[in-house]
Amino acid sequence: MSGPLGPSLAPYVRSSRTLSKWLKPVATWYANLSGYRKVGLVYDDLLVEERPDVQRALSRLTPREAYDRAYRFKRASHASVLHKDLPQSEWTKPEEDVRYLKPHVLEVVKEDQERHVWDTINVARK
Structure with missing residues (x-):
């Protein structure tokens, strides 16, 4: 898969238990x-x-997602201005690091591909 999310080998890695076991810590x-x-x-x-x-x-x-996103950006920019990381209790935990935008981006890409197919269709008279 490529596009706004970039190329990804994640589906292949997830399908292999050995690769997943080795690459998860990395x-x-x-x-x-x-x-x-x-x-x-x-x-x-x-x-x-x-x-x-x-x-x-x-x-x-x-x-709610838009508000949470704006809050995270505001908090991150404040930490950047102070040249300090947040306290460790406020760090994003790996289980909280979910892909909230990916389904929307994939949906938009799919719609764009469908629109391209319909816009370039050749209609032939019988």
Whole structure:
């Protein structure tokens, strides 16, 4: 899969128990190293918002999800201004780091592909 979410080998890794067992600790280590959890963000907060498909997906968030997203950004920018991470009790835990925007983005991409198919259909007279 490619697009706004980028290429992903995750389905292949999840299908293999051995690969999943070996790569899960590396993935957890990398997510902790990247530092977005230390300022209270979740992974989908890092998606590039300037893409039109991501903008449309953001407009489909529920009011609660939009509020939570804005709050996380405000808290993260405040921590950035202070040059400090949040207290460890306020870090995003791995089980809380869920992909809330991914279903919306995939839906928008699917709609765009369907629209492209319908817009480029060849109608032939019998």
